Amino acid sequence: MVSTMKIRQLTFRLLQVYADVVRTGSITATANRLHLTQPTVSQQLKRLREIVGEPIVRQEKGRIVPTEVGQALYQLSQDLLSRADVFSQYLEEYNRGGRGHFSIGLVNTAQYVLPRLLGPFSQANPQVDVTVEIGNRQQMLNRFERHEDDIYVFSHPPSDDDVLAAPFLSNPLVVVGPEKCHWANVKDLSMEALKDERFLLREPGSATRHTFDAWLYSAGIELTSTQQIASNEAIRLAVASNMGLAVLSRYVVADSPKGVQELTLTGFPLKSRWHFVVRRERRLPPAAYRFLSFAEGSLTQAFDEPEGSLAVAELLEALKGAR
Amino acid sequence: MVSTMKIRQLTFRLLQVYADVVRTGSITATANRLHLTQPTVSQQLKRLREIVGEPIVRQEKGRIVPTEVGQALYQLSQDLLSRADVFSQYLEEYNRGGRGHFSIGLVNTAQYVLPRLLGPFSQANPQVDVTVEIGNRQQMLNRFERHEDDIYVFSHPPSDDDVLAAPFLSNPLVVVGPEKCHWANVKDLSMEALKDERFLLREPGSATRHTFDAWLYSAGIELTSTQQIASNEAIRLAVASNMGLAVLSRYVVADSPKGVQELTLTGFPLKSRWHFVVRRERRLPPAAYRFLSFAEGSLTQAFDEPEGSLAVAELLEALKGAR
DNA sequence: AGACACCATAGGTATTTATCTATGACTGTA
DNA sequence: TACAGTCATAGATAAATACCTATGGTGTCT
CATH class of the missing domain: 3.40.190.10 (Periplasmic binding protein-like II)
Structure with a gap:
């Protein structure tokens, strides 16, 4: 007799429609607002009532008013919908790269220069949280093999098939x-x-x-x-x-x-360059993409001898396809 | 490109399944636990991913682990599901009559005796909130006509078609x-x-x-x-x-x-009785039903001369059908 | 290196959903 | 009381959903 709500069939759409009906106090009005027909809304309400197992609205002087249970359901709807909305906003932010996480693996030498990019980036994107891994070349290669990080910085990029590398700074x-x-x-x-x-x-x-x-x-x-x-x-x-x-x-x-x-030596400094290295196949977290994009834009400000800002732009372009 | 979540298609069922997958870390395990087949769960996950517009899980050493977005989604799921569950519990409580609201309309004289029932009832059901309306017979009849209350107490029940009345106490x-x-x-x-x-x-x-x-x-x-x-x-x-x-x-x-x-007068006291009066058609709030049921059980304790406890039982029986 | 789990995909089906149009019932107001 | 507006119901349909079975790929453990 006392059957609980059939939660499995509950849809956010139903809650949306219901919430709007409660707000407007009118089925017809909601139908118009949501670009539906009146019977459609009526039926949605009916279905929701069946899911809840209890009348949720009644008519009173031509207006639709929620029953006691209906009021509780309305509050629930508001609550759930707004929470889902918060998530949706998070998603958007995440996709924009303004939020989230990525990890970057540095060979030892690079740790002396990356802060000049990571610092301002974190400043500008406080919601992004970056993990910096540091190790010698061999250790980084291992991490690279295991796909453990989103971006790597190498002087000599590994020659994997799906590797994308862009020099960004000369390393004398x-x-x-x-x-x-x-x-x-x-x-x-x-x-x-x-x-x-x-x-x-x-x-x-x-x-x-x-x-x-x-x-x-x-x-x-x-x-x-x-x-x-x-x-x-x-x-x-x-x-x-x-x-x-x-x-x-x-x-x-x-x-x-x-x-x-x-x-000061003849023939020196030896020329060498650091590269951003990513896997073409890997779907880069938007935050990582955003970082690369940020890096490309700030190379000239951050360093006296930037190099390859164009190459970074190309790398970004190449990644765009895979998104 | 940056498309927000397709919230309209989001179902609680999907969230349930997803949450379980994250918990168990295994699609097969979830399938078993929820009495589904493995491909079904796989497909649900896929659908959820499409709704969210972003990968939510990945495989890692044979286990299913949520991505960053997936973790946020998992939290959301937990949150939403538990809130829905709270509502469900409320519903149950409401249906049991242990929670909610009802109103009772009393003719003036009855106000002297009803507290003996309402007091203990409220004591026993603190979550139920009762509105007591009091007026003379004519006023109560008006309220009755307008269906304004759930239960009425009259000495002479109005003779409406769908009226159900049960005497419960003699009123000398x-x-x-x-x-x-x-x-x-x-x-x-x-x-x-x-x-x-x-x-x-x-x-x-x-x-x-x-x-x-x-x-x-x-x-x-x-x-x-x-x-x-x-x-x-x-x-x-x-x-x-x-x-x-x-x-x-x-x-x-x-x-x-x-x-x-x-x-002390010959022929006195005159006999008269109070009746509980409800409309057969009206779906009584469970709390109101519970009150009547409570009243039926406590008449003998509450009054020296109860009367019609059997009639109240019958009334309850008659209402059961309409629930 | 095999055997074994485990997952993804393909393909299929009954059910449910989301809608619509048409129509009838009810209700408050002019 | 008649009209206008609002809601409910019926009937219909295309789409989506929730499942299933069968099968093949892939990574794990022995």
Whole structure:
């Protein structure tokens, strides 16, 4: 006898129509407002009544007024509809990229420059929450393989099939020595002259190392003494402690130049560039898309030597199709 | 491009299914739990995704996990479903009569006795809110005609076609005089002896008046002096002030006997009864039904001379059909 | 490497829904 | 009392929904 509401059949459409009927107090009026015919609205009400299992409106002096149950139902409708609406707005915001989350994976060196983009972006999009993953090249490649992040920053983009990469900033690699290094005063210094110095190098997988190695090879130079150190920071400190020289991203040095200085060398800085890397296949969260778009627009303000803002624009274009 | 959710097609059923999928992390599991097949659930998810316009789940290590949007949707689902559930519970409570509202219309005399039923009822059903309307017979008849209340209490039920009436309490009409009335000491007092006293009477429409008039008529007695006063209270006060005698419900006197006393008269008290009156056609609010049912059960405790508890039971039975 | 879960898709069907037009009943006002 | 307006009901239909069975792909675990 006491049957609860048949909630399975309840539609938001029904609630919409019902709420409007209660508001207007007229079936005909609602029909007009919602571009339906009067019998349609009548029938919707009937169906809703059946779902609820209880009369929800009655006629009183020509107006439609909700019964007691009807009033409760009206409140419910308002409540549910407005909540759904909030969600809908969230969705819109999400799609616009102004809200949501994305993650970006950086190789170590890039961590020195990305904040200049991420900072202003977060400022401008407080509702977007960004996860920044940092690791050496190999670690990032692993994450990339597992599709763990939305955007990556590499110097040498992996060559996967569906990879899209756009250079956005040049990453000059410079030779650094300790603060009071006598090489600093030598004119027309060349690498040849330094080849017997001890060089502190990143691990072979890293882009910095790879670029340097390749350059040495093409220049036909072989270093006599090297030492491998896993982090840029550690290398910088080691150089400051007179443990040797190193090749580092200029941004690493610029960031905290204490105890080290850049040496001016013929042929240096070595050219290298950071790329935004995304998978063509992956449906980028709108927030991630928005970030790339933001980055493209602010490269010139954020950096002295931006590079490839056009390439980023192209990447965005390529992604648009996949949305 | 940025299309909001197609809310019109959103069903609570879909949300139910979706919420369960998120909870179990498995489409198959949900299918089993909800007694559906796996493809059915798959398809529901797909439909929901189309409504939302955005992927809501993805597979991750064999488990189904919600996307960012999916998580928001899940929260929404929980929220909406639980709210609908609260309403459903309200409905149940309402149907059980333990919650809600009804109104009861009383003729004046009945106001002295109904509190003995309404009090305990409200105590037992704090969520039920009762409107008590009080007026003279004519006023109540008007309200009755306009279907303004759910239950009425009359001594003489109106004879409408779809009226259902059940006597529930005898309403003895007694002759009252002032506190130090010499008639009080007379043995075997008869109305005949009092016929030259001044009688203070209610208006002709009232049941008390009508019963008394009828009795006088059948006894062949004609009063020599009468005065019409519209309220029982006023009559009682007038009697206490030695303005005359009166015929009143014993309950009126019992309620506040100051300054008056009941006279023992042959043939008195006159018999009369209060009736619960409802319209057969009217769908009684469950709370009203519950009140009648409560009344039926507590007549014996509430009153010394209950009457017609059986008739009330019958009335309830008759109403059951119309529910 | 297979076997096994698990999910997606295709294809099918009975039911339900969302609408409409036409029409009849009721009601308040002129 | 007649008219105008409002609502309910009936009857019809195209579309959508809620399911199902069968089957094939894919990732997981042993």
